[in-house]
Amino acid sequence: MNEIESSLPNASLNDGVQWTTVGGVQVPVELLAPAWPDPFLDVEEYDPDGDLMVLNMGPQHPSTHGVLRVKLVLDGEICIKCVPYLGYLHRGVEKLCERLSYVQITPIVDKNDYVSPMTNELAINMAFEALVGAEVPRRARYIRTICAEIQRVGSHLLWLGTFGLDMGGAIGGGGSIFMHTFRERELLLDLFEDLTGCRFHYNTHTVGGNRHDIPAGWADKAVKVLGIIGTRLNEYEDFVRDNHVFRARTVGVGMVDPKLAIELGVSGPVLRASGVDVDLRRDQPYAAYDEIEIAVPTETGGDCFARYLVRVAEMRESIRVATELLGGVPEGPICSLKPVKLPGAVKAKHGRGVYTAIESPRGELGTFVVGNPERRQSAIPYRCKIRSPSMHALQLLPYLCPGNNISDIIVTLGSLDPIMGEVDR
Amino acid sequence: MSWAEDATQLAVERFGLEVCEHEGPEVGTDRLVAFCRALKDELDFCFFVYVVSVHYPEVPPVEADAEAGVEATPGIPDRTVVNYRVRRLANGDRPTETFAFRTTVPTGGSTPTVSGVWVGADWQEREQYDLVGTVFSDHPDLRRIMMPEDWPGHPLRRDYAIETSHFPWR
Numbered sequence: 001m002n003e004i005e006s007s008l009p010n011a012s013l014n015d016g017v018q019w020t021t022v023g024g025v026q027v028p029v030e031l032l033a034p035a036w037p038d039p040f041l042d043v044e045e046y047d048p049d050g051d052l053m054v055l056n057m058g059p060q061h062p063s064t065h066g067v068l069r070v071k072l073v074l075d076g077e078i079c080i081k082c083v084p085y086l087g088y089l090h091r092g093v094e095k096l097c098e099r100l101s102y103v104q105i106t107p108i109v110d111k112n113d114y115v116s117p118m119t120n121e122l123a124i125n126m127a128f129e130a131l132v133g134a135e136v137p138r139r140a141r142y143i144r145t146i147c148a149e150i151q152r153v154g155s156h157l158l159w160l161g162t163f164g165l166d167m168g169g170a171i172g173g174g175g176s177i178f179m180h181t182f183r184e185r186e187l188l189l190d191l192f193e194d195l196t197g198c199r200f201h202y203n204t205h206t207v208g209g210n211r212h213d214i215p216a217g218w219a220d221k222a223v224k225v226l227g228i229i230g231t232r233l234n235e236y237e238d239f240v241r242d243n244h245v246f247r248a249r250t251v252g253v254g255m256v257d258p259k260l261a262i263e264l265g266v267s268g269p270v271l272r273a274s275g276v277d278v279d280l281r282r283d284q285p286y287a288a289y290d291e292i293e294i295a296v297p298t299e300t301g302g303d304c305f306a307r308y309l310v311r312v313a314e315m316r317e318s319i320r321v322a323t324e325l326l327g328g329v330p331e332g333p334i335c336s337l338k339p340v341k342l343p344g345a346v347k348a349k350h351g352r353g354v355y356t357a358i359e360s361p362r363g364e365l366g367t368f369v370v371g372n373p374e375r376r377q378s379a380i381p382y383r384c385k386i387r388s389p390s391m392h393a394l395q396l397l398p399y400l401c402p403g404n405n406i407s408d409i410i411v412t413l414g415s416l417d418p419i420m421g422e423v424d425r
Numbered sequence: 426m427s428w429a430e431d432a433t434q435l436a437v438e439r440f441g442l443e444v445c446e447h448e449g450p451e452v453g454t455d456r457l458v459a460f461c462r463a464l465k466d467e468l469d470f471c472f473f474v475y476v477v478s479v480h481y482p483e484v485p486p487v488e489a490d491a492e493a494g495v496e497a498t499p500g501i502p503d504r505t506v507v508n509y510r511v512r513r514l515a516n517g518d519r520p521t522e523t524f525a526f527r528t529t530v531p532t533g534g535s536t537p538t539v540s541g542v543w544v545g546a547d548w549q550e551r552e553q554y555d556l557v558g559t560v561f562s563d564h565p566d567l568r569r570i571m572m573p574e575d576w577p578g579h580p581l582r583r584d585y586a587i588e589t590s591h592f593p594w595r
């Protein structure tokens with residue numbers, strides 16, 4: 001530990017942690033809370049005189065990452081009860097899925113988690129492939145994995161920028177970290193534009209493979225861009241990690257109890273920052289993840305700073321994985337089915353439910369699809385449910401807020417990285 | 426032996442349930458909470474994945490017609506099938522695995538909430554109540570979550586009419 005680091009507020013350290021088994025997995029003992037706050041607290045009973053103040057944060061508050069309304073019951077500046085209200089961005093995606101055929105749904109789900117469209121497409125197409133019984137060629141699986149990893153870097157970069165904004169002027173004066181991360185994200189969007197022709201809503205995955213093959217020279221360009229981002233990440237580390245204000249705002253703020261998080265279904269970086277070593281890419285490999293070793297970064301702090309550390313470590317790991325895979329993309333076809341000319345070309349064979357899940361940048365993104373057994377309708381799902389990781393992360397909020405300042409609530413909300421498009425669907 | 430096989434064994438031996446190969450056991454609404462408790466406490470299925478209601482409209486009974494060669498089939502009433510899935514996280518040499526089970530709720534009936542077992546079921550049950558109309562009894566806060574409070578009907582039911590002249594695909 002150098003001189004600067006020892007003078008900083010105490011950061012989470014992985015040494016000397018006591019472990020215990022909860023729910024079949026190892027969790028740090030010190031993160032287990034003796035009791036959880038009651039999210040259904042009766043305010044009238046708690047405060048019969050009516051001295052408490054009710055504050056509505058959102059739905060148009062800049063720090064709510066979209067249109068989320070959080071009703072806070074405040075005693076001075078301390079939160080007593082927190083009730084999130086969702087649904088401001090509900091677009092009926094699941095109802096739309098019951099009207100569109102399997103090949104038409106991909107561009108719709110792009111808009112679910114608008115920060116990482118690639119993983120959305122991958123998640124829903126994997127479920128359709130399981131239902132339809134389509135194989136994915138090896139080259140397509142490699143392209144999918146590379147896209148998912150590059151997308152993870154882009155998504156976490158956006159998170160880092162907006163997390164800086166959440167803390168106001170905490171880092172380098174207002175929005176400078178935001179400007180830096182968006183500069184890097186631009187490079188990744190350029191990469192995807194070269195690959196698919198679109199900067200944001202790609203529609204590149206399809207049932208049975210991909211629609212766009214890697215163009216000539218793309219792999220070299222991608223390796224170069226990932227190298228640039230890897231070096232810039234070191235700059236951010238210098239910029240943010242050892243910043244006194246950043247540490248003061250994040251260390252010890254928003255402690256997530258791993259037992260509660262597992263029961264709530266919270267996954268991804270939030271769970272890993274609480275010491276639970278879980279990653280579907282390694283535990284339940286899909287696409288080409290069974291052909292590559294994935295290191296899963298975990299932290300034992302459980303606070304906002306630990307979640308920052310996990311996300312930065314994940315970006316480095318994603319850069320390594322994507323670079324490695326780009327070096328060995330196998331030759332072959334990119335789609336096992338013939339190019340689709342009619343929307344009804346892909347048909348389900350049975351009316352059973354199928355569930356597949358992937359590790360999106362926010363956690364376990366799953367799709368449950370029930371096929372329509374009727375012959376005339378067999379190209380349309382009977383019921384399609386998207387299990388969004390953001391919704392489960394947001395469920396932590398009523399447990400994290402009570403007892404905290406409003407300013408800490410904003411940092412906590414930012415560190416959970418909810419995307420409202422995915423929560424409301 | 427995998428985690429899901431352990432859970433299937435529990436369902437068959439302790440609860441006497443019939444297990445469908447692909448969709449897991451069908452649990453009666455009266456024993457649902459006890460089954461969930463056993464899954465969580467004894468087999469460590471702690472991670473809550475989803476609850477999905479699927480609405481199936483009424484199938485009218487068919488009368489036997491000897492001339493046309495039609496056999497009589499009993500009708501199936503209007504119902505909602507509630508699918509649950511929970512995950513056992515990875516530990517040691519056994520990989521992570523999910524386990525699915527379901528219960529059938531006739532329209533107008535209700536099913537007990539499992540949010541007392543897995544707190545993560547809270548919002549998802551509210552969502553299914555809002556969109557499909559399944560009533561979860563004893564839920565601490567059963568309100569609409571996606572649609573406005575005064576919205577008529579439940580949009581994801583199969584009998585919910587959509588007024589549109591445009592059919593994206595038929």
